Amino acid sequence: MVMAIDTREIEARVQELSGPSAAEWGVRARPGKRGLTLDDIRIGSYGEIPESTRRATYLPRGAEARSGVASVGYTIRDRADVWAENATFLYEEALQRQWSSATDIPWRELSELPEDLERAMCQLCTYLTEVEFIAGDVPGKWIPQIPAEYFEAKLFLSTQVMDEARHFDVFRKRALVNGGGLLQETGAAGLRNIMDGRDFSEMSAIMHVLSEGFVQSLFRCGEWIGQTDVDKRIFRMCAQDESRHLAFGVMHLKYVLEKEPERREEIHAYLDKGEGVLFTEIQDNAMFEAVALLLGGGRDKMDLGVQKFLAVRKKQINEYVHRLDVAGLGDRRDRLPAFYSMFLN
16 A cells, blocks of 8 residues: 655755755865865854854864754853864864874984983983873863864863873883883972863963973974984974964963953953963972983983073963063063063173
8 A cells, every 4th residue: 555645844954944044055165285174164054153152062164063962061151262273274284294202213223322412301201201191191081072063172171182192101111111110200389280170261371382382392403412313203293282372372362462451350350370381390309300311411410401491480470471472462471470481682
């Protein structure tokens, strides 16, 4: 027996499918010079990013909503709370520039070092495994709070978690590969400071702009610090990743200050808290001795190492202030603690 077709039901379904998504039928995303990137699919209504959202479901941006879908419980509601205009570019670059700590570092070419230099390198690696472990944990904590409307930021932070995992493992491997091992734990008060951030912009200002900025400047001095070509390569590879994290943080801070200028003093307060704790941490005796010893080239050249250490500190602080200038927080220069401002150009 052939069942009758209810044409009214079909017509109702056609009308239902003729909503916002159906209106985009035929709008094509076309690959550009770098392939089909996130920017290339930011077309039509799919590219319309709301300034705020009250949606708390898995609804993809541009898809048609339906009733009765369970809430996921996203806590971030406003674009300014998480956005950076360069997130799409940084995400695409991160995909293209992934590297393997197992195969892209020529471990077999690593030469033996005098015991004092090997101990110093192992102590530095111990500190960096702590730093990079937290630098992956923290974005991972925020990713589930970002709704699909702002997925570009969500995707970029996912690449940061992968970057930091690789940094954690490459420094752990470096500590073990020459027979030294992991040494003394640091105070890590600054790491706790990052973990305690209650607001995404607080976390980003302290972690991306301040803390990772100081680490990036240290990596960029890897030609001084590294005693072997292998060590220098490790620092170079990590530095290229850190550059993306910094760029995201600077542009997020810039976006916040442009869209919500009333938050300027709030951001200053976050940096007040972060600067003092970070400076105390990086003056840790074990860390200071390790870096100075590596910079000098041995325990018998500590005077030279201390001079170079001060040059590294000057570089870290001036690059930090430059990043704040780019973000639109140039007035921070006049509010720096004395132990920062004494190094300014």
